[in-house]
Amino acid sequence: MTKRWILPLTLFCLSLCAAPLAAAEPSADEIVAKANQAAYYAGADGKADVTMVISAADGGTRERRFTILRLNDGPRDQKFYVYFQTPADVRKMAFLVWKNADRDDDRWLWLPALNLKKRIAPGDKRTSFVGSDFFYEDVSGRGLEEDSHQLVETTADAYLIRNEPKDPGSVEFAYYLVWIDKTDFLPRKAEYYNPQGQLYRRVEALRVETVDGHPTVIESKASDLIAGTSTLNSFSNISYDIGLNKRIFSERFLRRPPREVTQ
Amino acid sequence: MKVRHHLLLLALFVIGLPSTGLALGLLEDVPLHGFFDLRGGMRTGSDPLQRQTSLLESRLQLALEHYGEQAVLQLRGDFLYDNVAEHRTPDLEEGEGTLDLREANLLFSPIPSADVKAGRQILTWGTGDLLFINDLFPKDWQSFFTGRDEEYLKAPSDALLVSLFPAFANIDLVYTPRFDSDRFLSGERLSFSGFSGTPIAVDKPDRWFEDHELNLRLSRNLAGYELAAYVYRGYWKSPTGFDPQRGTALFPRLNVYGASLRGELQGGIFNLEGGYYDSRHDRDGDDPLLPNSELRLLAGYERELAQELTGSLQVYLEQLREYAAYRRSVPDGQPVRDEYRKLLTLRLTKQLLSQRLTLSLFSYWSPSDEDYYLRPQLRYKWSDAWLLTCGGNLFGGEQAHTFFGQLEDNSNLYAGVRYSF
Numbered sequence: 226m227t228k229r230w231i232l233p234l235t236l237f238c239l240s241l242c243a244a245p246l247a248a249a250e251p252s253a254d255e256i257v258a259k260a261n262q263a264a265y266y267a268g269a270d271g272k273a274d275v276t277m278v279i280s281a282a283d284g285g286t287r288e289r290r291f292t293i294l295r296l297n298d299g300p301r302d303q304k305f306y307v308y309f310q311t312p313a314d315v316r317k318m319a320f321l322v323w324k325n326a327d328r329d330d331d332r333w334l335w336l337p338a339l340n341l342k343k344r345i346a347p348g349d350k351r352t353s354f355v356g357s358d359f360f361y362e363d364v365s366g367r368g369l370e371e372d373s374h375q376l377v378e379t380t381a382d383a384y385l386i387r388n389e390p391k392d393p394g395s396v397e398f399a400y401y402l403v404w405i406d407k408t409d410f411l412p413r414k415a416e417y418y419n420p421q422g423q424l425y426r427r428v429e430a431l432r433v434e435t436v437d438g439h440p441t442v443i444e445s446k447a448s449d450l451i452a453g454t455s456t457l458n459s460f461s462n463i464s465y466d467i468g469l470n471k472r473i474f475s476e477r478f479l480r481r482p483p484r485e486v487t488q
Numbered sequence: 489m490k491v492r493h494h495l496l497l498l499a500l501f502v503i504g505l506p507s508t509g510l511a512l513g514l515l516e517d518v519p520l521h522g523f524f525d526l527r528g529g530m531r532t533g534s535d536p537l538q539r540q541t542s543l544l545e546s547r548l549q550l551a552l553e554h555y556g557e558q559a560v561l562q563l564r565g566d567f568l569y570d571n572v573a574e575h576r577t578p579d580l581e582e583g584e585g586t587l588d589l590r591e592a593n594l595l596f597s598p599i600p601s602a603d604v605k606a607g608r609q610i611l612t613w614g615t616g617d618l619l620f621i622n623d624l625f626p627k628d629w630q631s632f633f634t635g636r637d638e639e640y641l642k643a644p645s646d647a648l649l650v651s652l653f654p655a656f657a658n659i660d661l662v663y664t665p666r667f668d669s670d671r672f673l674s675g676e677r678l679s680f681s682g683f684s685g686t687p688i689a690v691d692k693p694d695r696w697f698e699d700h701e702l703n704l705r706l707s708r709n710l711a712g713y714e715l716a717a718y719v720y721r722g723y724w725k726s727p728t729g730f731d732p733q734r735g736t737a738l739f740p741r742l743n744v745y746g747a748s749l750r751g752e753l754q755g756g757i758f759n760l761e762g763g764y765y766d767s768r769h770d771r772d773g774d775d776p777l778l779p780n781s782e783l784r785l786l787a788g789y790e791r792e793l794a795q796e797l798t799g800s801l802q803v804y805l806e807q808l809r810e811y812a813a814y815r816r817s818v819p820d821g822q823p824v825r826d827e828y829r830k831l832l833t834l835r836l837t838k839q840l841l842s843q844r845l846t847l848s849l850f851s852y853w854s855p856s857d858e859d860y861y862l863r864p865q866l867r868y869k870w871s872d873a874w875l876l877t878c879g880g881n882l883f884g885g886e887q888a889h890t891f892f893g894q895l896e897d898n899s900n901l902y903a904g905v906r907y908s909f
Binding site for chain 2: 279281285287288311312313314316323325328329331336338339340341344345346347348349352353355356357397454472476477480481484487488
C-alpha cells in the first residue's frame with residue numbers, strides 16, 4: 226500500500242473516531258517525518274560521546290566508548306563518523322557512513338593497524354552494531370519510505386504509530402509500534418513484533434534533555450527480549466551546529482582522525 | 489632465555505595491572521596501549537629439515553600517540569620473544585629479533601590542502617582481499633603463513649607519504665628512499681621448492697636514495713564508486729631473479745601500472761583491479777634468470793548471505809607475457825609455468841554470540857596450478873580484553889613447484905591468546 230492511500234485513509238478513520246479533533250491532528254506520515262527530523266537531523270551537524278554498556282543474559286557486561294560526528298548533507302543525505310576509544314582491540318578504529326536517500330548507504334571501516342579503508346557490504350542494516358543490541362539502522366536511521374505508517378492511538382502525551390514493512394522479506398519484524406512525544410516529536414519507545422506476533426525487541430529513550438535548543442536523547446536502551454540481552458547508551462559532551470567540515474568524512478580524516486574526535 | 493623471562497614478567501605485570509582498581513586508574517591516565525600476545529603452532533606433517541614447532545612466541549605491543557596542534561606523533565612497536573627464529577639480534581629493517589618497530593612517524597599538514605606522513609608506517613591500498621596487485625608495499629609472508637595475526641601480513645615501510653587533495657582527485661605519493669622488500673620466504677622457517685632449513689642467499693638493493701621506490705595513487709569517489717589509478721617504480725618485492733655467477737637471488741627492477749574500481753552492486757560490493765607488471769630488465773622475456781612481465785587481473789564480489797554471515801569470491805588471473813620466449817628460455821628438466829595462472833578465493837565469515845565468536849574460512853584454489861591454501865580460523869572474545877584464537881594454514885597441491893604446492897610441508901595449526909589494554 227502506498228503512502229498516497231494511507232494519508233486519506235487515516236484521515237478518514239480519524240474523522241470517524243474523533244471528528245471534532247480530526248482537523249488538528251497531524252497525519253501518521255507527518256508525525257513520522259517530524260520524528261525522523263527530531264531524532265536524526267537536529268541542527269546542521271552534531272557531536273556526542275557515547276558510552277555503550279552491553280549486558281549479556283548472564284549479567285556480564287562489555288563496554289564500548291566512541292565519539293560520533295554527524296553532518297546533514299542536503300535535505301536527506303547525511304554523513305557519520307564514528308571513532309572508537311575502547312575497548313582496546315578496536316581503539317582508533319573508525320566507521321564512516323555516507324547515508325544516501327536514493328540508494329544504499331556507503332559504509333567503510335578504518336583499520337588503523339593495517340592503514341586500511343575497508344568497504345563494508347551494504348547488506349543487512351538490521352544486524353548488530355559492534356556486538357550490541359542496537360542495529361546499524363538504529364544509529365543512522367531507517368528510511369521512512371521503507372514502511373507504511375498508521376496512527377493507531379493518540380494518548381495524552383504521545384502518538385502511537387504502527388509501522389509495517391513494505392518489503393517484509395527484507396527485515397526480521399512483522400511490524401513495530403513507536404510512541405512519539407506530542408510536544409518534541411522524539412520517539413520515546415519502539416516495540417518490535419515478529420511474524421508470530423510476539424514482542425521480541427524494544428528500543429527506549431530513557432532520558433531526554435534539551436541541548437543547544439534541541440530535545441536530545443541522552444540515555445537510550447535496546448533490549449533483545451528473547452535472548453535476554455540489553456544495551457544502554459549514554460550520551461555526553463553533546464553539541465550541535467559546531468561547523469563540521471564535510472571533508473572530515475573522507476579517507477584523509479580516517480588516516481588522520483580530526484581533533485573533534487581525539488580531544 | 490633471559491629475554492623471555494623479562495617478557496613474561498612484563499606480561500604478568502601488564503596483565504596483573506587491571507586486577508587492582510588503583511592500578512587500573514593509574515593506567516587510564518597513561519595514554520599507553522597495546523596488547524600481550526602468546527601463541528604457538530605445530531606442523532601437521534613433518535619436514536626433516538625443520539622443527540615440528542612452526543610458531544612459539546610471546547609479543548608485547550606498546551603504542552603511544554601524541555596529538556599536537558601541528559602534528560600527530562605515532563609510535564608502535566612489538567617486543568618479541570620468538571622461539572622459532574634463528575636471529576634474535578634486533579634488525580629493524582627485516583623485523584627480526586626482539587624488537588619489531590611497526591610505526592614511528594610524524595603526520596602533519598605543511599599547507600592546509602596537503603598531509604605528510606614521514607617515518608616508519610604501514611601502507612595499504614588496492615581493492616583485493618588478501619590478493620595484491622597494485623599494493624606493492626612490503627608484506628610479511630612468513631607471518632601470514634605461520635599463524636600470526638593477519639595485521640602482520642603488512643610489514644612496515646620507511647617512507648615519506650605526501651597526500652594532496654585537489655578537487656578532482658586525491659593524490660598519494662609514497663617515496664621509499666631505500667627499497668623495502670617483502671619479508672619473503674627464505675627457506676629458513678618455511679620450506680619451499682628445494683629450499684629448506686638454510687636461508688637462500690640474496691643480494692638486496694640497499695643504497696639510500698639510489699635503490700629507492702616510488703608509489704603513486706590517484707583516487708576519487710564518483711557517486712559511491714571508488715576509482716583509482718596506480719603507478720609503481722621499484723623492484724620485484726621478493727627475490728625472483730638469480731645471479732648464477734655469485735649464486736645469489738636478486739630483486740630485478742619492476743614498474744607497475746594499474747587501476748581499480750570498487751562500488752556497490754546488487755546489495756553487495758564488487759571490485760575490479762588490474763595491473764601491468766613491467767619487468768624492466770627482461771622485457772623480451774628471453775632471460776631465464778629474470779622474471780617476465782605479467783598482466784594481473786582481479787574481480788571480486790562480497791555480500792551478506794544471511795544474518796551475520798558474509799561471503800566473498802574473487803577471481804584472479806596472472807598472464808605471463810612473452811610466453812613463447814619464456815618457453816624457449818627454460819632449461820630442459822626445469823618445471824615450466826603455465827601462461828595463465830588462475831586463482832579463486834572464497835571467504836566465509838560467520839559471527840555468533842553477539843559477535844563474540846567469529847568463524848571464518850579463507851581459501852585460495854588454483855585450477856591451473858592444481859593447488860590450494862586454506863585458512864580456517866576461530867576467534868572468541870572471552871571479554872573485552874581477552875581474545876582466544878585458533879586456526880590453520882593448510883597447503884596442498886598436485887605438483888611440488890607450484891606456489892601453494894611447494895609449501896605443503898609447512899601446513900600448520902596454531903592457537904593464541906591475546907590481552908589488549
